[in-house]
Amino acid sequence: MKLRSLLFVPADSDRKFAKADACGADALIIDLEDSVAPGRKSFARDAVKDRVSGAHDWTFLVRINPLETGLALEDLAAVVRPGLDGIVIPxxxxxxxxxxxxxxxxxxxxxxxxxxxHVKLLVVATETPAAMLGLAGYATSRATPASRLVAMTWGAEDLSAALGALTNKEPNGEWTFPYQLARAQCLFAAGAAGVVALETLYADYRDQDGLAENCRIARRDGFVGRLAIHPDQVAIINACFTPPEADLAHARRVVAAFAGQPDAGTVGIDGKMYDRPHLVAAKRTLASVGE
Incomplete structure (x- = not known):
């Protein structure tokens, strides 16, 4: 499951779905939660039923409503059917x-x-104060072969609302410390769980230069993709989270070198020594493009 770009699409909007369908995103997250008004939840579920079995060349994900709303199980009953690839749990x-x-x-x-x-799970892992205190629990999923969990992401808006924060951004646009912590803890929890970490939304979809720089930082820190709120963000996200061919070629050489010396703790390539952490990084680079 390639997860560089994941675009949110309101489940009750045919127009937005049609635009998203051809935008090149790796995954569409058909949203039953925040973007759907309470009075249209049932209509939105029916719309997902109609779409999920259709032909598509992207990963079909659905964001359900939170468990606390009492709507989550109805959402699951409506959308878990052939054609669905995963559920996003907020x-x-x-x-x-x-x-x-x-x-x-x-x-x-x-x-x-x-x-x-078959149906995998992606988690928005930092939206409540209790969630922040429970992130260490995701490490147990690594030891559970039947775990459906494949990715974790984070969010700041619901968390800041729950905390009563006046803002979650500094004057220069950077996250304030509590939300920098949430971001970092999500990254650590994903690593402990053995799943991929996805960067959160970049709200200003018109700021393409800012998005590209923010993606560069995210990829540097260990995120392998990110959420999108507008089709115009998808191409930039895909480009930023696709490793250059030179990096892929080097990663293949590292993997091949260790494969050729399975008992070695280190290998030499072009006069430089590489150890097991380099092998892990190389495999992750190749996995990001499906190799």
Missing amino acids: KVNGYQDVERISRHIDDLEAATGVAAG
């Missing part, structure tokens, strides 16, 4: 919420003829 309070959702999907896959374990 406002989780910890890994126990992920396990609860996963158990419901087990039953729904069996009931709808979806292959067991």
